Amino acid sequence: MAFEKIDSTAKELVYTVQDYFLFSLRAVLNLFSRPVYWADMIIQSDIIGVGSATIVIFAGFFTGGVLAVQSAATLAAFGATAVTGRFVAMSMIRELGAVLTGIMVSGRNASSMASELGSMVVTEQIDAMRALGVDPIRKLVTPRIFACVTMLFFLTIVSDFCGILGGAAVTVFMNHQNGTQYFSMAYEFLQFPDILQGLVKPLLFGFLIASIGCFYGMRTTGGTQGVGRSTIQAVVWASVMIIFSDLLVSIVMVSIFSR
Amino acid sequence: MSEWPASVVDSAVPGATPAVVQFRDVVVSFEGPPVLRGVSFSVGPRETRILLGPAGVGKSVLLKATNGLICPEAGSIFLFGEDIARMKEGSLFALRARTGMVFQEGALFDSLSVRDNVAYQLIQERVPDDEIDHRVQEALKFVGLEHTFSLFPGSLSGGMRRRVAIARALIRNPELLLYDSPTGGLDPVTSTTIIELIVKQRDFYKTPSILVTHRLQDAFTMVTHRYDAEKDAMVPLPGGETDANTTFLMLNEGKLIFDGNIDQLVDSQDPFVKEFLE
Numbered sequence: 001m002a003f004e005k006i007d008s009t010a011k012e013l014v015y016t017v018q019d020y021f022l023f024s025l026r027a028v029l030n031l032f033s034r035p036v037y038w039a040d041m042i043i044q045s046d047i048i049g050v051g052s053a054t055i056v057i058f059a060g061f062f063t064g065g066v067l068a069v070q071s072a073a074t075l076a077a078f079g080a081t082a083v084t085g086r087f088v089a090m091s092m093i094r095e096l097g098a099v100l101t102g103i104m105v106s107g108r109n110a111s112s113m114a115s116e117l118g119s120m121v122v123t124e125q126i127d128a129m130r131a132l133g134v135d136p137i138r139k140l141v142t143p144r145i146f147a148c149v150t151m152l153f154f155l156t157i158v159s160d161f162c163g164i165l166g167g168a169a170v171t172v173f174m175n176h177q178n179g180t181q182y183f184s185m186a187y188e189f190l191q192f193p194d195i196l197q198g199l200v201k202p203l204l205f206g207f208l209i210a211s212i213g214c215f216y217g218m219r220t221t222g223g224t225q226g227v228g229r230s231t232i233q234a235v236v237w238a239s240v241m242i243i244f245s246d247l248l249v250s251i252v253m254v255s256i257f258s259r
Numbered sequence: 260m261s262e263w264p265a266s267v268v269d270s271a272v273p274g275a276t277p278a279v280v281q282f283r284d285v286v287v288s289f290e291g292p293p294v295l296r297g298v299s300f301s302v303g304p305r306e307t308r309i310l311l312g313p314a315g316v317g318k319s320v321l322l323k324a325t326n327g328l329i330c331p332e333a334g335s336i337f338l339f340g341e342d343i344a345r346m347k348e349g350s351l352f353a354l355r356a357r358t359g360m361v362f363q364e365g366a367l368f369d370s371l372s373v374r375d376n377v378a379y380q381l382i383q384e385r386v387p388d389d390e391i392d393h394r395v396q397e398a399l400k401f402v403g404l405e406h407t408f409s410l411f412p413g414s415l416s417g418g419m420r421r422r423v424a425i426a427r428a429l430i431r432n433p434e435l436l437l438y439d440s441p442t443g444g445l446d447p448v449t450s451t452t453i454i455e456l457i458v459k460q461r462d463f464y465k466t467p468s469i470l471v472t473h474r475l476q477d478a479f480t481m482v483t484h485r486y487d488a489e490k491d492a493m494v495p496l497p498g499g500e501t502d503a504n505t506t507f508l509m510l511n512e513g514k515l516i517f518d519g520n521i522d523q524l525v526d527s528q529d530p531f532v533k534e535f536l537e
Contacts, residue, residue, distance in 0.1 A: 131362075
């Protein structure tokens, strides 16, 4: 009995992963054949990019501030408070900017994608779209993936910038250190691999957020309860996959650049 | 209309016209027992097939299989002469665009206005705005809802939503119409309005169609009435006549248990048909 349960769960997991890869592949390949719904891509970019800007700005600013508060206390023990700027900038650009932005956008947008598409599935709007001769993956999924990948890239840059500013605010106004020193330390020690690492991650995270959100939305079953289930699964899996892929990218990047 | 392969023409009938839709031993199953078991029937040009049966016997599944929204496990489904049973999703869109489908609850896009819902296909085809507005007004006039042009589906009643769905299905002059319980859950007056529209469409445009319903009253109204263009209303056929092009199918537990006209339906000795009619 237990073996049967394990067997069926394993099979279901394999099928889900297989479905997800095929679904994502189809959505990406749609970018290279007509019609491409550019107007939908712009609308989605506005919803995802502009819509998430406020939370990303605040989250980035406060995270940078927290980093400065925590690091200053520890660095003071070694008489190294001068490197607070370096610490904050490195942490934000290499790691936290991308991951926090990814998690914030995932909470806001993976959930909205899953619930919006899920509602369309249970009210037969997706079937209606197919019956009208329009490919729902091309019309609904591809624009969301494109928009999420491009917007997360820019949102991460905004988050990094705000994080460094937040760190500066704490360093200058609370720790009473020199602002010029903070910014010069933040800038001087940054190298190409750090920037590259910080900007490769949002591309991957953006893809994961949109593809997972849309995937769970499009396979919704079971009415309004099913929509709720899909939304939860989308946010949970998108968040987990962001952190998991962050680990993988970090390992690869560090091994390539030894930094 | 495109030329169809000889396989879809009924070879037993000399000079027979090709079927618009043909099911051959179609089996559809999801998880569990089959929903459709060896279903075979055809829909000819100008023919209206009314699919009867109680809830949960696979009527909607059959309708969705007709334009490839659901893939059969076995058997063949010919739509406009092409076997769609094993056709890829990408190839099906062009065929589906030639059909019109009215869903059970209308399935209108709730974030779009009535105008954009009705014009959905035209917008995707980048038809100029002026032409879209003109054709949407025409389609809405057909269903008597010109005043809803700029409203959103959320502000429409159930009956109005179905009528907008009919306008959306008609706007591109489809070669086949599929109605999935268009009167389900509506009050008798609104149901009659919807059936009147379907009869008007049948007699005015003569588009072949499949109509799914479990309401015998709607089915009998369709077969005993015609559209009078002068009165712009549905009127009974004279002398107890019935519409020869409107025939019946009945499903029970996934099997097609009846295929014939109104007289054959009424005279049927099948216990399930008799019970259903009673």
